[in-house]
Amino acid sequence: MYLPSKITSKYLALFLLFALLLVLPFRSFIANLLISFSNQRLIATQNSSKTIEELEKKNLILSLALKKNQNLAEENEKLRKALAFKDDKKIDMIGVEIASFDPSAWRRLAIINAGKDKGLREGMFAIDNDGFLVGRIVDVKNNFARLMLVDDPEFSLAVYIGKNALGLLSGGLDFIKIQYIDASDNVSLNDIVWFKVPLVSYPLYIGRVRKINENRNGLFLDVEVKLFNRNPLLKKVFVLK
Amino acid sequence: MTEKNLKALSTLLIFFLLDTTKPFVYSLAAEFTFLGVVLVCLNYPLKTSLFFAVIFGYAKDSVCISQTNFNLIEFIVIAIAIHYFLRNFHRKAVKIMIFLGVLIAHITINNFYINKASYLFSLLFFIHSSIIFLLMNRLFTEFILGTKNENVI
Numbered sequence: 001m002y003l004p005s006k007i008t009s010k011y012l013a014l015f016l017l018f019a020l021l022l023v024l025p026f027r028s029f030i031a032n033l034l035i036s037f038s039n040q041r042l043i044a045t046q047n048s049s050k051t052i053e054e055l056e057k058k059n060l061i062l063s064l065a066l067k068k069n070q071n072l073a074e075e076n077e078k079l080r081k082a083l084a085f086k087d088d089k090k091i092d093m094i095g096v097e098i099a100s101f102d103p104s105a106w107r108r109l110a111i112i113n114a115g116k117d118k119g120l121r122e123g124m125f126a127i128d129n130d131g132f133l134v135g136r137i138v139d140v141k142n143n144f145a146r147l148m149l150v151d152d153p154e155f156s157l158a159v160y161i162g163k164n165a166l167g168l169l170s171g172g173l174d175f176i177k178i179q180y181i182d183a184s185d186n187v188s189l190n191d192i193v194w195f196k197v198p199l200v201s202y203p204l205y206i207g208r209v210r211k212i213n214e215n216r217n218g219l220f221l222d223v224e225v226k227l228f229n230r231n232p233l234l235k236k237v238f239v240l241k
Numbered sequence: 242m243t244e245k246n247l248k249a250l251s252t253l254l255i256f257f258l259l260d261t262t263k264p265f266v267y268s269l270a271a272e273f274t275f276l277g278v279v280l281v282c283l284n285y286p287l288k289t290s291l292f293f294a295v296i297f298g299y300a301k302d303s304v305c306i307s308q309t310n311f312n313l314i315e316f317i318v319i320a321i322a323i324h325y326f327l328r329n330f331h332r333k334a335v336k337i338m339i340f341l342g343v344l345i346a347h348i349t350i351n352n353f354y355i356n357k358a359s360y361l362f363s364l365l366f367f368i369h370s371s372i373i374f375l376l377m378n379r380l381f382t383e384f385i386l387g388t389k390n391e392n393v394i
Binding site: 107111139146173 | 262266271274304306352355356359361366
C-alpha cells in the first residue's frame with residue numbers, strides 16, 4: 001500500500017534540517033535585527049511615555065492653577081460683595097469741542113458744545129488726545145456745559161503721587177499745588193501725579209512733581225506740580241462718561 | 242445813537258468776543274472788555290460810559306459761571322470813579338494815572354474774589370494789560386474818535 005504520509009514526513013524532516021543549516025549562520029544577524037527592532041520600539045515607547053508624563057504633569061499643574069484661580073475669583077467676588085465694591089465699567093467717552101471760554105482772565109473755565117443732550121453730568125472728567133487730565137465738568141445745561149480746567153483757582157481733586165502718597169491737588173493761576181502730603185510719604189521730584197477715576201480701575205495722569213518745599217512751621221510738604229497737559233491751543237477734549 | 246457811540250459799541254463787542262473766544266487761550270493775561278470799558282469811560286461822557294458799563298458788565302456776568310453781578314457792579318463803579326477823577330483832576334498825565342489805579346484795583350479785587358493771591362499772574366496781567374491798553378488807546382483815538390488825542394496817555 002502506498003503511504004504518501006511517510007514519504008512526506010521524511011522530506012519534511014530533510015527540508016527543516018536544510019533550512020536550519022541555512023539559517024544558522026544568520027542567527028546573530030537575525031538576533032541583532034530583532035534586538036534593534038525591539039530597542040527601537042522600546043526607545044520610542046520610552047520617549048512617548050516621557051512626553052505623556054510631562055504633559056500629564058503640566059495638565060495637573062494647570063488644573064491646579066485653574067482651581068486656585070477659581071478659588072481666588074470666588075474669594076475676590078465674596079470680598080467685593082462684603083466690601084460693597086462696584087464692578088469695573090468699560091471706558092466710554094465722548095469727543096467735544098471747546099466753544100468758548102469764561103471772559104474773566106482769573107478763571108480757567110471752558111464752555112463745551114455738549115450738555116444734557118449728550119448725556120453729560122456734573123463731575124465727569126475730561127482728557128486730552130494724549131489721555132492727560134484736562135478738567136472736570138462743573139455745570140451742565142441742555143446743550144452746553146462748563147468745564148473747569150485743572151489750573152482754575154477753585155479746582156481741587158484727591159490725587160496720588162508716585163505709588164501711594166495721597167494728597168489734595170488744588171489749582172492756581174501761579175502754581176498748581178498738592179496739599180496734605182506728609183514728609184514720611186517719600187515724595188521725590190518727577191514723581192507722577194495721577195488719580196483713579198471712580199468706578200473705573202485705570203489711572204489718569206495729571207503731571208509730575210516739579211518742586212518740593214519743606215514747611216518748617218507746618219506738618220505737611222508744599223508740592224508743586226507741572227501739568228502734562230499744557231497745550232495752549234486746546235480745542236478738543238474727550239469727556240469720560 | 243450817534244456814529245461815535247456806535248463805533249464804541251462795535252469796538253466793545255469785538256473786545257467781548259475776543260474775551261470769550263480767547264484766540265491766544267491763556268497765553269495772554271488780559272481782559273479786553275475791561276480795558277475797553279476803561280477806554281470808553283476815559284473818552285466818553287458819564288451817561289454813555291454808564292450805558293456801556295451796564296451792558297457789558299451784564300453780558301460778562303451772563304457768560305461767567307458765578308451767579309453774582311460782580312462785573313456789572315465793578316464796571317459801574319469804575320465808570321463813576323473814572324468820571325469823578327476826571328472831573329476833579331485836570332493834569333495831562335491824569336488819564337494814565339487813573340488807568341493804572343483802576344488796573345491795580347481790578348487786580349486786587351479779583352485776587353480777593355478768587356480767594357487766592359496770585360502774585361506772578363497779577364504781575365503778568367498788569368504788564369499785558371498796560372501794553373494792550375496803550376495799543377488800544379492809539380487805535381481808538383486815531384481810527385474811532387478820528388483825532389490824535391494827545392491828552393490820553
